[in-house]
Amino acid sequence: MIKSGLFKSLLRRNKLVYFSQQAPSFRTDENDPLKHTLNHVGQYYRVPPKERKVYLYGGLPKSYEIQSKTFNETCLMVRKPSIDIINCLKEIDYTKPAVRFVLFGKPGSGKSLTMAHVLHYAHNAGFLLVHVPWVGNWMRKPKELSNSETREGFFDLNIDAAAWLVHFKSQNERLLSTPELKTTQEHVWSKRESTPKGATLLELIDHGINRLKYASECVIALAEELKELSKTGHCKTLVAIDGFNAFFYPRTRVFKEKKEVVPPNKITLTEAFLNLTKFDWNNAAIVVTVDQIALYEEDQKSYFPRYLLGKEGFEHLDPFVPVFVDVYTPKELKSCMDYYRERKWIRYFPQQDEELGSLSANNPFKLMQLCTSL
Structure with a gap:
């Protein structure tokens, strides 16, 4: 029999593996x-x-x-x-x-x-x-x-x-x-x-x-x-x-x-x-x-x-x-920032989303300009 502590440890580890295989929350696998x-x-x-x-x-x-x-x-x-x-x-x-x-x-x-x-x-x-x-x-x-x-x-x-x-x-x-x-x-x-x-x-x-x-x-x-x-x-x-x-x-x-x-x-x-x-x-x-x-x-x-x-x-x-067509909602802003980070376009720093959202007023084009290369 597997001890309860070891079982819980394996369960947590498997959950971590399972979630790591899922698509990121800012992406959808539905491309149609x-x-x-x-x-x-x-x-x-x-x-x-x-x-x-x-x-x-x-x-x-x-x-x-x-x-x-x-x-x-x-x-x-x-x-x-x-x-x-x-x-x-x-x-x-x-x-x-x-x-x-x-x-x-x-x-x-x-x-x-x-x-x-x-x-x-x-x-x-x-x-x-x-x-x-x-x-x-x-x-x-x-x-x-x-x-x-x-x-x-x-x-x-x-x-x-x-x-x-x-x-x-x-x-x-x-x-x-x-x-x-x-x-x-x-x-x-x-x-x-x-x-x-x-x-x-x-x-x-x-x-x-x-x-x-x-x-x-x-x-x-x-x-x-x-x-x-x-x-x-x-x-x-x-x-x-x-x-x-x-x-x-x-x-x-x-x-x-x-x-x-x-x-x-x-x-x-x-x-x-x-x-x-x-x-x-x-x-x-x-x-x-x-x-x-x-x-x-x-x-x-x-x-x-x-x-x-x-x-x-x-x-x-x-x-x-x-x-x-309004500016980004908080969810859309986070998705955009997560996408940029995934593509290695920007580096992460604390309160990044809030600061860039404020500077761009959540405007998609202005946000893209702020994150563009120099």
């Missing part, structure tokens, strides 16, 4: 966003390498992308706003008009990463993704500007449009190969060039990529086709646009030859994505963010949707479901 629930809030999950291509051409903030390469893994924290949207996407009636969700909050609170989590879910759930990583890039530093050949007074950003088509093609590579996704009408580009009715969407996309002068028009045509295909049940679409309020701010850094400012409503790409964010179609959902840093002006007084969208933008989206 389809299975994430409120029980996973405040925990990190690893994006599998095969599914990392969702963010190949955009979707993660540049600073977070650099951090992920440094840590040699892409991990996202499960947060309540993303779980709320995911639960809604599971339950809404897709026969009804498209539901619009608007993510808002202070700069650096995690709106883009919340959208990244929703994108990962939608990709695994079989949605066709229509994702704009950051509208501000088009309105602040376009790669090229040209007069539209089909719309008088409008301007094309054809290089940016072609780059977006590459992004769209990469995110939806598997779905675009299905034979059901075909054009519902003929698209004439010139006297000699056209995309016939019944052509695959890949042909339409490749035409915009290979024939740069038609890239912006191809994006507009693709938007119309996606709406029709969704209405007829050939696909289920998620539209995700980061920095959506930049479509409604009159001051841009897009200039004509005489340094005259081109407003967003005169840029052809704007027409395509405003068309996709209307509620006149079904079998779709729309998630957008509004952000103070999406605008050219830096002295923004409020982060609320009504202020950032203005009257025109607010009326365009109304009615919508507002989703507030």
Whole structure:
């Protein structure tokens, strides 16, 4: 027989071994966003390498992308706003008009990463993704500007449009190969060039990529086709646009030859994505963010949707479901610090979490900046 003292000692030792084999409390072993629930809030999950291509051409903030390469893994924290949207996407009636969700909050609170989590879910759930990583890039530093050949007074950003088509093609590579996704009408580009009715969407996309002068028009045509295909049940679409309020701010850094400012409503790409964010179609959902840093002006007084969208933008989206992205909760802050310590990014010292939380005001981006290398 084993003596009681020895038995208790072995039991304690086995418990220590057992607990040491468990995943850390700040991580979850559930890496499939389809299975994430409120029980996973405040925990990190690893994006599998095969599914990392969702963010190949955009979707993660540049600073977070650099951090992920440094840590040699892409991990996202499960947060309540993303779980709320995911639960809604599971339950809404897709026969009804498209539901619009608007993510808002202070700069650096995690709106883009919340959208990244929703994108990962939608990709695994079989949605066709229509994702704009950051509208501000088009309105602040376009790669090229040209007069539209089909719309008088409008301007094309054809290089940016072609780059977006590459992004769209990469995110939806598997779905675009299905034979059901075909054009519902003929698209004439010139006297000699056209995309016939019944052509695959890949042909339409490749035409915009290979024939740069038609890239912006191809994006507009693709938007119309996606709406029709969704209405007829050939696909289920998620539209995700980061920095959506930049479509409604009159001051841009897009200039004509005489340094005259081109407003967003005169840029052809704007027409395509405003068309996709209307509620006149079904079998779709729309998630957008509004952000103070999406605008050219830096002295923004409020982060609320009504202020950032203005009257025109607010009326365009109304009615919508507002989703507030707050700063880290105490649990989320501790998880973030534990993750940094696990990756040997920071060294531990007493009262570390409280001090860094106070300095950053629990803001995720500010906390990341405080912990970055010198």
